[in-house]
Amino acid sequence: MSKDILTMGIESSCDETSIAIVKNGREILSNVIDTQIPIHEKYGGVVPEIASRNHIEAISRVYKKAIKDANVSLSEISAITPTYGPGLVGALLVGLSYAKSLAFANNIPLVGVNHIEGHIAANYLTYKELEPPFLCVMMSGGNTQIINVKDYTKFEVLGKTRDDAIGEAFDKVARVVGLGYPGGPKVDKLAKEGKPSIELPKTHFAEETLDFSFSGIKTAVINLHHKEPDINKADLCASFEKNVTDTLMEHVKRAIEMTGVKKISLAGGVSANSYIREAFKALEEEKIKVYMPDLKLCTDNGAMIAAAGYYNYINGKRDGLELNAVPNLKIN
Numbered sequence: 001m002s003k004d005i006l007t008m009g010i011e012s013s014c015d016e017t018s019i020a021i022v023k024n025g026r027e028i029l030s031n032v033i034d035t036q037i038p039i040h041e042k043y044g045g046v047v048p049e050i051a052s053r054n055h056i057e058a059i060s061r062v063y064k065k066a067i068k069d070a071n072v073s074l075s076e077i078s079a080i081t082p083t084y085g086p087g088l089v090g091a092l093l094v095g096l097s098y099a100k101s102l103a104f105a106n107n108i109p110l111v112g113v114n115h116i117e118g119h120i121a122a123n124y125l126t127y128k129e130l131e132p133p134f135l136c137v138m139m140s141g142g143n144t145q146i147i148n149v150k151d152y153t154k155f156e157v158l159g160k161t162r163d164d165a166i167g168e169a170f171d172k173v174a175r176v177v178g179l180g181y182p183g184g185p186k187v188d189k190l191a192k193e194g195k196p197s198i199e200l201p202k203t204h205f206a207e208e209t210l211d212f213s214f215s216g217i218k219t220a221v222i223n224l225h226h227k228e229p230d231i232n233k234a235d236l237c238a239s240f241e242k243n244v245t246d247t248l249m250e251h252v253k254r255a256i257e258m259t260g261v262k263k264i265s266l267a268g269g270v271s272a273n274s275y276i277r278e279a280f281k282a283l284e285e286e287k288i289k290v291y292m293p294d295l296k297l298c299t300d301n302g303a304m305i306a307a308a309g310y311y312n313y314i315n316g317k318r319d320g321l322e323l324n325a326v327p328n329l330k331i332n
């Protein structure tokens with residue numbers, strides 16, 4: 001019987017300090033998440049310097065709990081797998097430096113992980129049977145991409161946002177209508193009380209592309225709210241949500257047609273959105289297999305990083321202590 005491989009994922013790219021231990025890329029032994037949301041709430045968004053300081057304050061505590069919850073010792077860990085990008089540089093450096101120290105002091109291989117690969121790998125933790133190839137719609141605060149996952153560590157970006165990420169648009173809409181930060185879940189909740197009755201514009205590019213643009217819809221909602229401050233906020237949220245979901249679905253259907261791949265997964269914080277999840281679920285009626293990570297694995301967490309780290313580790317990736325944070329790291 002081959003030996004189990006345990007990877008330790010370390011995530012600190014934005015406002016969550018998280019460390020997790022995962023077995024063979026699929027089974028979570030521990031997943032400790034220390035969120036800074038209450039700290040940044042009063043500023044209406046993440047303040048990078050404050051995020052870095054709080055990662056420093058939290059990381060040893062999170063590490064100790066991750067080891068304790070998994071009931072393992074560091075000597076059983078096959079690879080330390082930190083996020084090294086994309087993300088906030090100061091925040092990334094905290095997790096990465098911690099990972100390097102652990103790896104160096106204990107002679108454990110270091111394997112840097114792309115945060116976006118981590119979001120994709122959240123699907124492997126929820127669906128033990130899922131194997132590439134499949135398409136992944138990556139939707140977070142900093143990214144919106146349709147990715148062809150050709151293999152565990154081989155990706156092709158089919159389309160991406162040319163301006164704002166979809167999560168950024170959710171957060172901005174929430175701020176404008178006075179819902180606060182983080183906006184996505186609050187828009188999701190309020191939209192349930194409204195109707196998608198307000199006409200909002202859609203961006204279409206002249207050329208055939210799977211790229212997105214969300215800055216136009218964001219600005220349209222801001223302008224409309226300024227012009228009509230008494231507008232029904234629930235209807236506005238529902239109309240915004242329907243507008244961006246329709247755009248997503250149009251692009252996804254085209255990506256399925258183009259590639260012939262009939263398995264589609266979601267990834268990133270916005271994939272927790274209930275309206276978007278329903279729209280994707282409906283694709284199953286068209287014989288498309290849909291995979292949606294557990295809600296708690298949609299937003300940033302160490303387990304998804306450990307899962308992606310596992311596949312990079314068994315694929316032979318190793319990094320040295322010179323590995324640096326790459327704030328704008330791309331997936332391919």
Ligand code: KG4
Pocket residue numbers: 014139140141142143166167168170171182183184185188268269270271272273274298299300
């Ligand atoms: O993936 P994530 O945790 O962090 C990044 O790597 O960016 O995504 C955070 C984003 C935020 O914009 C947040 O508002 C959004 O995900 N989000 C949601 C929902 N839950 C989180 N957006 C819409 N509906 C939700 N239920």
